[in-house]
Amino acid sequence: MEPLPLHFSQDFLPERSLIARLLPFAATSGSGDKEFIGSETGIPTGKSSGKVEPMIHYARGMGLIQSTHTSGHWQLELTTLGRVVLTEDPYLSEAATLWLLHLLFCRRSSLKKPAVGLADSWYALFAEGALRLGEHFEQKSYFKFLSERQGAKSYLKGLSGLVLRSYIEPSCFQPINALSVSKLENQTTYFRHIAPLDGSYFPTYSAYLFHVWDDLFAGQNQLAVEELFSESKCLAVMGWDQKSASKLLDWMADRGLLQLDRQTGGTLALRLHDTDAVDSEIYSELV
Numbered sequence: 001m002e003p004l005p006l007h008f009s010q011d012f013l014p015e016r017s018l019i020a021r022l023l024p025f026a027a028t029s030g031s032g033d034k035e036f037i038g039s040e041t042g043i044p045t046g047k048s049s050g051k052v053e054p055m056i057h058y059a060r061g062m063g064l065i066q067s068t069h070t071s072g073h074w075q076l077e078l079t080t081l082g083r084v085v086l087t088e089d090p091y092l093s094e095a096a097t098l099w100l101l102h103l104l105f106c107r108r109s110s111l112k113k114p115a116v117g118l119a120d121s122w123y124a125l126f127a128e129g130a131l132r133l134g135e136h137f138e139q140k141s142y143f144k145f146l147s148e149r150q151g152a153k154s155y156l157k158g159l160s161g162l163v164l165r166s167y168i169e170p171s172c173f174q175p176i177n178a179l180s181v182s183k184l185e186n187q188t189t190y191f192r193h194i195a196p197l198d199g200s201y202f203p204t205y206s207a208y209l210f211h212v213w214d215d216l217f218a219g220q221n222q223l224a225v226e227e228l229f230s231e232s233k234c235l236a237v238m239g240w241d242q243k244s245a246s247k248l249l250d251w252m253a254d255r256g257l258l259q260l261d262r263q264t265g266g267t268l269a270l271r272l273h274d275t276d277a278v279d280s281e282i283y284s285e286l287v
Contacts, residue, residue, distance in 0.1 A: 001107075001109050001110070001118055001215060002109070003109045003116050003117065003118055003119075003120055004057050004060070004061055004118060004119050004120075005057075006120060006121065006150060006153070006159070007153075007155050007159065008053075008054060008057040008119075009054050009057070009058075009159065009162055010049060010053070010054050011155075011158055011159075011162060012051050012054040012055075013162060013165060013166055013169060013171070013172050014055075014058045014105075014166055014172050014173070015051075015055075015171050015172060016091070016092040016093075016098075016171060016172060016173075017091070017092075017171065018043050018051055018055045019055050019058055019059050019062070019064070019092060020090060020091050020092045021041040021042055021043055021055075022037075022041060022043070022055055022056065022059050022064075022065060022076065023059075023064060023065070023078065023082055023085065023086040023090065024086065024090075025037065025040055025041050025076060026059075026064075026065045026076035026077055026078045026082065027078050027082075027083070027086060029075070029076070029077055030076050031073065031074060031075040031076065032073065032074065033072050033073055033074070034050060034052040034053050034072070034074065035047065035052075037052050037056075037074060037076075038050060038051075038052045043055055053074075056074060056076065058105075059082075061104070061105050061118050061119045062101040062104050062105050063079055063081045063082070063101070063104045063211060064078070064079060064081060064082035064085060064101070065077060065078055065079060065082055066078075066079055080275075080276045080279050080280075081100075081207070081211075081279045084279050084280055084282060084283075085097055085282075088282070088283045089283070094283070094286070095175060095176055095201075096200070096201055096203075096204045096282060096283060096286060097204075097282075098173055098175060098176045099176050099195060099196075099201060099204055099205075100204045100207060100208055100282065101173075102173055102176060102178055103195070103205075103208045103234070103237055103238065104208060104211060105118070105119050105122050106118075106119070106122045106123050106125075106126040106127055106237045107123065107211070107212060107215060107232070108123060108127065108212075108215070108216065108231070108232055108233065109215070110215070110216070111216055111231060115127075115128070115233070120149075120150070121146060121150075121159055121160070121163050122163055124145060124146060124149055125142060125163060126178075126236070126237045127233035127234075127236050127237050128233065128236070129142065129145060130192065130236050130239070132145055133145060135191065135192050136189050136190065136191045136192070137189070137190055138187060138188065138189055138190070139160055139161060139164060139188065139190070142160050142163075142164065142190075143156060143157050143160040146159070146160055164179065164181075164190055167179035168180075168181050177193050178192070178193055178195075179191065179192060179193065180193060192239060193239065194238060194239030194240060194244075195238040195239060195240065197240075197244055197247065199251065199285060200285040200286055201285075202248055202251045202252070202285065203278075203281050203282050203283070203284050203285050204282055205238070205248050206248070206251075206252050206255075206257055206278050206281075207275070207278045207279050207281075207282050208234065209228070209234065209248075209252075210257075210271070210273075210274075210275040210278045210279075211275060212228070212232045212234055213228060213271070213275075214275055215232075216228075216231055216232055221270060221271050222268055222269065222270045222271070223268070223269055224266050224267070224268055224269075225245075225249065225260075225266065225267040225268070225269050226266050226267070228269070229245065249267070249269070256272055256273070257271075257272060257273050257278060258270060258271060258272060259272055
């Protein structure tokens, strides 16, 4: 998958209500320039700037839509995941939805070296930042990390703040508590939190693993689990250890999604379903 432009956000947060407005438009294979899309969806935009194009990039990175952009004209289509979400959670209010969109947004884009994220500033923080920044950190440390990774760019300080605010603002991803914030001795400190080890989320995490598998290992139906985890850094994004991952894998095997072979020294996983089928079950364990 082609990485999003580094400054695709144009300093606009991923507001759930605005991303949600794109889904019915994309469901009809909607197309047009950003002003037309703004008029059809109610997403504020103008000729020179506005929120339509950043929301399209967010929705694409989260796996909800596919898009093409030619000479200012956008063509949008819902993905299978987007259709499931539009049907089951059209306002993006369920924690299971938000966890999946967060995890997918932090994906690695390909197996090229060095590793680059689909939305690289998010990938850097959640997939590679745990070792560099630790479990709690300040914005200035994250900004320094981005600057070393992406070079000196005038917008990086603002971007580092925007990524962090994405998880603090109630209108965005604050409900899942992937990050929290507190003031210690006049210093604003951010704390990481792990993805909940709750069985009701396991269909969500299963979909995440299948999407990551598709992104990085397309066409391979059998794969060493250790390779999947190490190349995707999905456990780092979730904040999980191997024991937690084993619980999910066993659940997936019990549900017939995977066949596991642990007699080879490592663990081999054989896919027994396609990703569309797994996406359709995301909400199956919710009460």
